Amino acid sequence: xxxxxxxxxxxxxxxxxxxxxxxxxxxxxxxxxxxxxxxxxxxxxxxxxxxxxxxxxxxxxxxxxxxxxxxxxxxxxxxxxxxxxxxxxxxxxxxxxxxxxxxxxxxxxxxxxxxxxxxxxxxxxxxxxxxxxxxxxxxxxxxxxxxxxxxxxxxxxxxxxxxxxxxxxxxxxxxxx
Numbered sequence: 001x002x003x004x005x006x007x008x009x010x011x012x013x014x015x016x017x018x019x020x021x022x023x024x025x026x027x028x029x030x031x032x033x034x035x036x037x038x039x040x041x042x043x044x045x046x047x048x049x050x051x052x053x054x055x056x057x058x059x060x061x062x063x064x065x066x067x068x069x070x071x072x073x074x075x076x077x078x079x080x081x082x083x084x085x086x087x088x089x090x091x092x093x094x095x096x097x098x099x100x101x102x103x104x105x106x107x108x109x110x111x112x113x114x115x116x117x118x119x120x121x122x123x124x125x126x127x128x129x130x131x132x133x134x135x136x137x138x139x140x141x142x143x144x145x146x147x148x149x150x151x152x153x154x155x156x157x158x159x160x161x162x163x164x165x166x167x168x169x170x171x172x173x174x175x176x177x
Contacts (some may be wrong), residue, residue: 003132004043004060005090012056013047014109021048022033025104025143027151028084030066039066042151043088046142051100057148060088075118079099081106082122085143086129093130103132104140106148 013020023046037174044059060086068076082105089103105122107115119136126134137144 002059002061004091005058006091009045009047009058009092011100012058013095016047016099017050018140019050019052021051021102022046022096022101023048023102023104023142023146024089024092025087025140025146026081026082026088027107027143027148029151030068030071030074030077033063036061037066037068037071039080039150041069041081041084042148043084044142044146044150045088045092046146057144057146057150061150072114072149073117074114078107078115078118079125081143082118082125086126089130089132102133102142103130103134104142104144105134105136106140106143108137 013022024044024045026041026043028041030037030039032038040063041060042061044057046055048055054140064080066077068074085103085105089101094100103124103126107119107122109116109119115137123136124136126132134140
């Protein structure tokens with residue numbers, strides 16, 4: 001659906017100071033398309049300018065079939081989020097050597113949440129492939145907010161272009177209440 005702009009990211013970070021921080025995260029949304037379950041995977045790289053002066057978000061989104069048979073046990077989809085975050089890290093790691101980098105996973109360690117079932121597996125995967133200790137909720141803001149917001153924007157852009165953003169935000173707040 002949208003590709004990560006590596007050239008734009010490279011150009012932007014080349015102008016940043018060494019105090020800049022990079023946060024990489026991902027999120028997904030599950031929905032039916034033509035009677036079959038799919039997931040939209042959003043990955044982001046948040047460039048926190050000088051670690052204190054605002055940020056710029058670079059992101060991508062891809063739709064793939066979701067093979068989780070039970071939506072309440074989303075282990076496969078959640079691990080795909082982790083794989084996609086690791087893949088993005090691998091694609092841009094040559095640009096990150098002078099920055100502090102964090103990987104954020106949209107997983108909750110509390111047993112009441114479904115994402116709890118893959119927390120240890122996901123942490124081990126990121127440590128093994130990226131050599132970075134990932135952050136999980138509540139510290140994983142790049143995943144919980146950055147990628148989640150990108151997923152929401154792009155989902156509505158492609159699926160409900162007639163709904164205005166203000167209505168989407170209001171409806172989402174109403175559902176959360």
